[in-house]
Amino acid sequence: MKPSPTTTSDRTRCWSRWDTLAILLYAAVVSLELIWHKPWADEAQAWLIARSLGFWQIVSHGVRYESSPALWHCFLHLLVLLHVSYAGMGWVAAFLAGVGIVIFLRWSPFPAVLRVLLPLTFWLAYQDAVIARSYVLFTPLGFAAAALLRNRVRRPVLLAVVLALCANLSLHGFIAAIGLAAVAAVQAIRDQRLQKGPALWRHPRWAAALLILLAGAVLAVYSAYPPSDDSSPTARNLARSVEKIRDQLHGRPVAQAPLLAHTVTSQPGQLLPLPYPHHHPTPLQAFHLRMARILGTITFPLSQVGLFGLVLFGSLCWAGFHSSAGGDPGPLGWIGLIPYLLLVLIFTSMYLAPRHCGMLMMGFLIAWWLVWPATSQPLSRGHRIAAALLIVMSIEQIGWTVHALVASMHTPSDPGAATAAFLRRDPRAAVDGFYYHSIDVLPYFSHNIYVNQSSPYWLWSTRQHIDRDAPAAIAKHPGILVVAGWNWGPRDSAVSYDWIRPYRDLNSIWNNDRYGIAAYAEAHGYRQTNAFCGDQFMRFGYSERTCNIILEPEAAKP
Numbered sequence: 351m352k353p354s355p356t357t358t359s360d361r362t363r364c365w366s367r368w369d370t371l372a373i374l375l376y377a378a379v380v381s382l383e384l385i386w387h388k389p390w391a392d393e394a395q396a397w398l399i400a401r402s403l404g405f406w407q408i409v410s411h412g413v414r415y416e417s418s419p420a421l422w423h424c425f426l427h428l429l430v431l432l433h434v435s436y437a438g439m440g441w442v443a444a445f446l447a448g449v450g451i452v453i454f455l456r457w458s459p460f461p462a463v464l465r466v467l468l469p470l471t472f473w474l475a476y477q478d479a480v481i482a483r484s485y486v487l488f489t490p491l492g493f494a495a496a497a498l499l500r501n502r503v504r505r506p507v508l509l510a511v512v513l514a515l516c517a518n519l520s521l522h523g524f525i526a527a528i529g530l531a532a533v534a535a536v537q538a539i540r541d542q543r544l545q546k547g548p549a550l551w552r553h554p555r556w557a558a559a560l561l562i563l564l565a566g567a568v569l570a571v572y573s574a575y576p577p578s579d580d581s582s583p584t585a586r587n588l589a590r591s592v593e594k595i596r597d598q599l600h601g602r603p604v605a606q607a608p609l610l611a612h613t614v615t616s617q618p619g620q621l622l623p624l625p626y627p628h629h630h631p632t633p634l635q636a637f638h639l640r641m642a643r644i645l646g647t648i649t650f651p652l653s654q655v656g657l658f659g660l661v662l663f664g665s666l667c668w669a670g671f672h673s674s675a676g677g678d679p680g681p682l683g684w685i686g687l688i689p690y691l692l693l694v695l696i697f698t699s700m701y702l703a704p705r706h707c708g709m710l711m712m713g714f715l716i717a718w719w720l721v722w723p724a725t726s727q728p729l730s731r732g733h734r735i736a737a738a739l740l741i742v743m744s745i746e747q748i749g750w751t752v753h754a755l756v757a758s759m760h761t762p763s764d765p766g767a768a769t770a771a772f773l774r775r776d777p778r779a780a781v782d783g784f785y786y787h788s789i790d791v792l793p794y795f796s797h798n799i800y801v802n803q804s805s806p807y808w809l810w811s812t813r814q815h816i817d818r819d820a821p822a823a824i825a826k827h828p829g830i831l832v833v834a835g836w837n838w839g840p841r842d843s844a845v846s847y848d849w850i851r852p853y854r855d856l857n858s859i860w861n862n863d864r865y866g867i868a869a870y871a872e873a874h875g876y877r878q879t880n881a882f883c884g885d886q887f888m889r890f891g892y893s894e895r896t897c898n899i900i901l902e903p904e905a906a907k908p
Contacts, residue, residue, distance in 0.1 A: 363725060368462040369455040376451050376469045379751065380444050383480045386758040387440060388767045388884060391790040391834075391896070392705075393482045397436055398792055398807035400426030409573045415810045417584035420573040421518035422484035436793040443486045447479035450489030457497040459722045461729075464740055468715065471747035472889065473651065473708035476754045484519045485708055488526070491516045492712050495530045496719040499682065502541065503534045510559035514566025521584075522709040524570055525696050529689030529713075531563060533720070536685045582810035584701075620818040621865040627855045638850060644698045646845035651707040652714065653746055654889055656848045662743055665736045666690075666714065670721045672732065686720025689713055702845055704893040705886070754887040765882035766790030769832065769898040772880060773799065779829030784817050784867050787834035787896055801828060820867045824874055831876060831901040833868045835861035836894045861897055868899055876901040 389397075399412045400423050408427060409420045416423075429439060451469045458465065469475060478485045491512050498509045513534075517527040538556065576585040631639060649659025666687070673681035690713035697710070718740070723733055762768060770791045773781060783791070783800040789808045792798060798806045802823040803816055816823075824831070837857050838844075844852065861868070868878065880900035885892035 365456060366462065368466055372455055372466040372469055373448070373451060375466070376475060377448065379470060379475050379755065380448070380479050383476055383755050383758065384440050384444055386755070386763075387480050388762045388764040389436070389440065389482065389790070389793070390764045390884075390886060391766070391787045393439075394766060394790045394793045395786075395807055396423055396426055396483065397439060398789060399423050401430050401793075402806040403427070409569075412807075413573050414575060414577055415580050415582055416574075417576045417580060417582050418484070418520055418574055419518040419524070419570040421515060422487065422520075425487075440480065440482045443482035444479050447474070447486045447489045450491075450493045453490060453493040453497060457500070458493070458719055459500070459725050460718075461737060464737065464744070467741060467744035467748065470751055471711075471744050472750035472754065473711040473747070475748075475751045476887070477705065478708040478712070480754075481705070483705075484523070485706075487519055488516065488523055488709060488712055491519070491523075492526065492530075492716055493719075496716045499530065499533050499537070499686075499720060500680075503537055506534070506538075506555050506559035507562065509534060510562040510566075514562050514569075517563075517566045517570045518573070520709075521574075521700075522693065522697075522706060524567075525693055526689055526709065526713060527563075527566075529692040530716075532688050532692075533682065533685050536688075537682070577811075579812045580810055581812045581814075585810070619821060620815065621820055621867065621870060623818075623864045624859055624866060626864075627853065627858055629853060639846070642846040642848075642850035645849045646847070647694055647698045647702060647710070650704070650845040650848060651711040653743055654848065655746075658742075659848075662714075662739055665739055666717055666721070668732065669736055670717065673721045673723060680724035681722060682720045684721075687717050690717035704845060704888050707845065750889045753890050757885065757887050757892075762882075762884040763886060764790055764884040764896060765834075765898045766884075767794065768882040769900070770794035772882070772900065773830065773832075776829065780826075781830045781832065782823050782828045783832045783834065784820060784865075785834045785862070787836060788832050788898065790834070790896075791832065791898070800832075801826075817865045817867065820865060820870060824871055824876070827875075827903065829902065831867075831871055833861070833863060833871070833899040833901065834896070835863050835899070836896045837861060838894060861899065868901065871901045875904050877904055 395416075399408060399416070403412045405424055405427060408423045413420045413423050426439065429442060434442060451474065454469065455465055460468070474489065478489060495509060495512050495516065498505060498512065503509055513527040513531055516530070517524045576582070645656060645660070648663050649656045652659040652662050670684045670687040673683050673686075690710075693710055693713045697706075702710075723729060729737065773779075773791065780801050781799050782802040783789070784802075786808050788800070788803075792800075792806070802819070805814070838852075863869075872878070878899055879902045881897055882900070883895055883897040886894045886896065
């Protein structure tokens with residue numbers, strides 16, 4: 351029986367040749383990227399924690415110093431138990447992202463052209479697929495949640511399991527889970543009022559779903575709650591973000607020091623840290639910075655043309671408030687915007703790095719999924735315009751994907767693999783590693799090769815003074831020093847730089863060597879012999895350039 355012209359329900363759609371084309375193109379692109387990709391330090395850190403600790407140690411100790419829930423690290427520990435290699439981790443992560451794309455192709459309401467193009471966009475085909483971090487799991491979980499919500503939550507227990515897992519991905523996933531749960535709650539309350547049935551909490555399925563969701567939230571908070579000695583960037587950035595929000599509420603000017611800056615005191619015999627640039631903007635400059643941050647949070651994941659990004663955002667809001675929400679499967683109306691708008695609202699004030707923006711892009715796509723017209727209805731003129739805008743956005747972002755693929759063929763995405771190959775030339779040499787990014791080398795070895803690092807992964811604790819204690823380590827005359835650091839890119843280093851020019855002294859500390867370890871070593875009989883670098887590709891450029899500087903004793907070289 352054909353649907354009537356007034357129905358709002360989604361027509362059941364079978365897998366088509368366009369979907370087959372889309373998944374084949376996606377698999378080909380991601381596979382090529384994986385062949386050339388070199389895992390970043392963040393990928394290495396999660397792998398090292400998973401390799402070094404058991405499940406309970408990960409949940410109760412390891413990830414607390416990462417200020418992150420434990421789902422991704424426990425999943426990696428399972429891979430370790432199954433003897434999956436470090437390189438294999440990337441292929442498993444890409445497979446999981448591909449599962450999300452299959453869900454997208456099978457159940458999303460978009461026309462065929464968008465189902466082919468959107469999976470090839472930068473965040474879905476590179477940043478949150480090739481980069482093996484917790485964000486890859488948001489693709490299958492987020493799209494599964496969208497499919498269940500679009501179907502009017504007829505399986506609340508399954509949705510609760512999906513959202514509980516989502517909450518244990520990261521802070522971004524936790525916020526997204528709250529937004530998606532809010533959509534389900536509003537839907538359920540609407541349906542309960544229309545049907546005049548009993549209260550939802552009296553229904554066994556909804557009661558079970560609520561318990562599952564609460565249990566997932568409690569586990570996420572427990573595993574991510576930072577200990578008192580946590581010095582991780584996430585913990586510092588959260589504290590700084592809370593401080594910024596407090597300053598804004600009290601009308602105080604917000605200092606524009608880098609979020610990674612923190613106060614460090616040194617003892618005799620330790621190195622003193624160099625201060626980061628500290629800016630004191632005028633009220634007008636502070637207003638401009640604030641507006642640039644808000645606009646950048648909206649537009650950075652969508653387009654490098656800020657005004658076009660705003661048009662895309664506006665079209666989504668228009669669609670949300672112009673779609674009808676019926677009782678049958680179909681568009682949800684304005685409530686479908688809740689998860690995405692909540693992410694935007696939170697991260698206009700909290701720390702948001704370029705690499706995190708894939709979560710916002712996912713929220714944008716999920717919102718479109720929830721408000722898109724029913725598949726049984728022809729598109730209105732406004733929705734045809736919106737489809738055209740999404741096609742243009744997809745073409746631009748496919749260009750970003752191609753840039754990442756081509757660039758990775760010529761420039762490594764991280765220097766860890768090249769550094770490890772160099773260190774293997776002299777396995778008897780004692781090696782010291784300094785700064786967090788030095789751990790990108792360790793997964794290529796079966797043990798911790800750094801004499802001066804007692805932990806098999808980087809322990810973000812104020813009780814660990816590896817960098818400050820460089821003089822004592824260098825006094826033991828190790829054969830090789832690895833001084834790892836990074837530099838921000840001139841444009842992609844923050845989401846606000848599409849709207850306001852960055853400060854000129856952004857890279858005032860060379861290679862972020864804040865303690866001047868390279869200079870100290872050169873003053874005490876060492877000299878730089880090699881430098882291995884890699885770029886973290888982002889849009890049409892890169893967000894960070896990471897370098898491992900190799901220093902060896904002067905007497906070791908002619």
